[in-house]
Amino acid sequence: MRVEGVSKHFGEGETRVDALRDVSLDVFPGEVVALLGPSGSGKTTLLNVIGCILDPSAGTMELDGERVLHDGQWQRGDLRRLRLDKIGFIFQAHNLLPFLDAIDNVTVIQQLAGTDAGTARKRASQLLDDLEVGHRKHAMPAKLSGGEAQRVAIARALANSPRIILADEPTAALDSKRAGIVMDLLRKLAIARDAAVITVTHDEKIFDRFDRIFELRDGRL
Amino acid sequence: MNLAYRDIRHNLGRFLLTCLGLGLLLGVVLAMIGIYRGLVVDALTIARAPAVDLWVVEANTRGPFAEASRIPGDTREAIARIADVTAAGSLTYQTVETEHQGGKLRLYVIGHELTRPGGPPEIIEGREIARSHYEMVADRSSGLTLGKRIRLGRNTFTVVGLTRHQVNSGSDPAVYITLADAQKLQFDLAPAAARVQRARGASGANLDTVNAVVARLHPNASRDATATTIRRWKHLAALTQDEQEVILSRSLVDRARRQIGLFTSLLLIVSAVIIALIIYTMTMEKLKPIATLKLIGAPDRTIVGMIVQQALALGLIGFAIGAALIVGVKEHFPRRVVLEPDNVAALGVVVIAVCLLASALGVRAALKIDPATALGG
Structure with a gap:
């Protein structure tokens, strides 16, 4: 994934706030990188732009060899489809759908992408087994521990074999041991599936798990 | 995978209680329609x-x-x-x-x-x-x-x-x-x-x-x-x-007929408002999951479908409860309650229309949700 000269500002004139200023970065398949920075530095804004959910003011972005952003304009009308096929999301609070059990949370995203129910369910089961939560596949999210829920969320993020995984504070709710396990798991999966992982974090105990660390200050990388 | 059904199944007890409440309200509407028709039929009976x-x-x-x-x-x-x-x-x-x-x-x-x-x-x-x-x-x-x-x-x-x-x-x-x-x-x-x-x-x-x-x-x-x-x-x-x-x-019986007709109309309006509020509240409770669905790439039709299907299920189950209730007790009313199939069908159509209109509020709220809210920050 390549980002070049991405800027984002909110408001105009005296109320203008530059959240991102001419940000450029490359992330390669199998690489796990971190975005650090104090609150308000632009980490989440950058994550939203890379996740194609926030329109940037300027810049260019390539994803899996496809130019999806040029001069601040999205080059595709179906950004949701792009997210579904190429981007996996992992959230701080895991954000599993509360009305689906673990396996259906992993199945639904595949069905949304057009995979038939049988194939999707089989693949979901395999992913949960790989992440060592297969024994909890019929548990509802409310019944899962923090670590189990985060593993199910990782399985969901991986379900459509995305090229890039965006993780927003994925270890914030975990103790250091489990945080380390989750990050090692992400690294293993990134290498195995040839995907890039971009993680927003404040969690110092996992800094040693990243290939590169980018620091944002006042919107500059 | 039917998300509407899964969500209903997850909160089945609350959903059924809501249907029961709505059913009682629609039962009262049906009873008023039956009393209205009964008044006219009673008035004509002796003359016929x-x-x-x-x-x-x-x-x-x-x-x-x-x-x-x-x-x-x-x-x-x-x-x-x-x-x-x-x-x-x-x-x-x-x-x-x-x-x-x-x-x-x-x-x-x-x-x-x-x-x-x-x-x-x-x-x-x-x-x-x-x-x-x-x-x-x-x-x-x-x-x-x-x-x-x-x-x-x-x-x-x-x-x-x-x-x-x-x-x-x-x-x-x-x-x-x-x-x-x-x-x-x-x-x-x-x-x-x-x-x-x-x-x-x-x-x-x-x-x-x-x-x-x-x-x-x-x-x-x-x-x-x-x-x-x-x-x-x-x-x-x-x-x-x-x-x-x-x-x-x-x-x-003109005044009585008009009075009951007016009261029935008011009840229908109240029912419509209550249905709209229930569906809107049901949607607002799901804002986070809806934002997550949008973020991971679910198309609008999946989200709209979930809300509309739940609204229709609520309306139809509530209507069925109300109709069954009134059919069961109408003989015990002091005045004759006349429920013709066309009256019941007409109210059914009104309930479906109200549910669809009411779900529009919820759909609007859902479609306005920024998927970024799922990420926080």
């Missing part, structure tokens, strides 16, 4: 019972239901002689309150000539009146049973037959007695009052008075033409059956 074409009443009146009407008893013979009239009968109508099983019983007494038009339309138990005096056929809603003896005026009558669905516009059950008994009941003075009248020099009131004469016409005869012929007798007025029904439904 004789199955006649013409009503002959006192001149310048719209009797015998909307206004008082008294005409001579021999009018029937004059009417029967008119060309195209195949049968005619004299009738009296009056409301009487009597004692029954230690309580008050209001009855709508219909006096008719045996073998002539105006008698009970059907006998569901017992027999027709066979004797000239002191026998009656009662509507079963009166609570009277065969062989029961009941006092009307100064005489005691025996119930010899039962009929059904024969009530007046006030829902008082009808009882049929002979014309002679009815005239005595309506016009005969109590002994003390009669003595006072004789002392004043007033002659005894003519008992041979009736409230209306009904007539059946030859199938090819014109009702209007025959009515016009009768109106030439200046002391009489003639109404066709259609005119009589219009008077009953538009005049006699």
Whole structure:
């Protein structure tokens, strides 16, 4: 994934706030990188732009060899489809759908992408087994521990074999041991599936798990 | 994977309770519609019972239901002689309150000539009146049973037959007695009052008075033409059956009908607002999952489908509960509740339309959610 000269500002004139200023970065398949920075530095804004959910003011972005952003304009009308096929999301609070059990949370995203129910369910089961939560596949999210829920969320993020995984504070709710396990798991999966992982974090105990660390200050990388 | 069904299943108890609450509300709406229809049907029942074409009443009146009407008893013979009239009968109508099983019983007494038009339309138990005096056929809603003896005026009558669905516009059950008994009941003075009248020099009131004469016409005869012929007798007025029904439904019960109609409309509006609020609240409770769905790439149609399907499920289950409830208890209402399939179907269509409109609020809220809210920050 390549980002070049991405800027984002909110408001105009005296109320203008530059959240991102001419940000450029490359992330390669199998690489796990971190975005650090104090609150308000632009980490989440950058994550939203890379996740194609926030329109940037300027810049260019390539994803899996496809130019999806040029001069601040999205080059595709179906950004949701792009997210579904190429981007996996992992959230701080895991954000599993509360009305689906673990396996259906992993199945639904595949069905949304057009995979038939049988194939999707089989693949979901395999992913949960790989992440060592297969024994909890019929548990509802409310019944899962923090670590189990985060593993199910990782399985969901991986379900459509995305090229890039965006993780927003994925270890914030975990103790250091489990945080380390989750990050090692992400690294293993990134290498195995040839995907890039971009993680927003404040969690110092996992800094040693990243290939590169980018620091944002006042919107500059 | 049906997300609407999964969400409902996840919160099944709460969803069913919501459906039950909505069902009770829709049941009340259905009951009001049934009462509204029952009021009109009740008003028309007595007028339709004789199955006649013409009503002959006192001149310048719209009797015998909307206004008082008294005409001579021999009018029937004059009417029967008119060309195209195949049968005619004299009738009296009056409301009487009597004692029954230690309580008050209001009855709508219909006096008719045996073998002539105006008698009970059907006998569901017992027999027709066979004797000239002191026998009656009662509507079963009166609570009277065969062989029961009941006092009307100064005489005691025996119930010899039962009929059904024969009530007046006030829902008082009808009882049929002979014309002679009815005239005595309506016009005969109590002994003390009669003595006072004789002392004043007033002659005894003519008992041979009736409230209306009904007539059946030859199938090819014109009702209007025959009515016009009768109106030439200046002391009489003639109404066709259609005119009589219009008077009953538009005049006699008009205010009650409009009041119930207005109340039903208000209930429908309240139901619509409540359905809209329920669906909106259900959607607002799912904002985070909806934002997550949007973020991971779910198309709008998946989210809209989830909300609309839940709204329709809520409306249809609530409607089914309400309809089942009212069908189950309608016989226990003091007034007749008439639920025709077309009324029920019409309310069903209204409920579906309301649910679709109400879900629009929820859909709007869902589509406005920024998927970035799932990420936080």
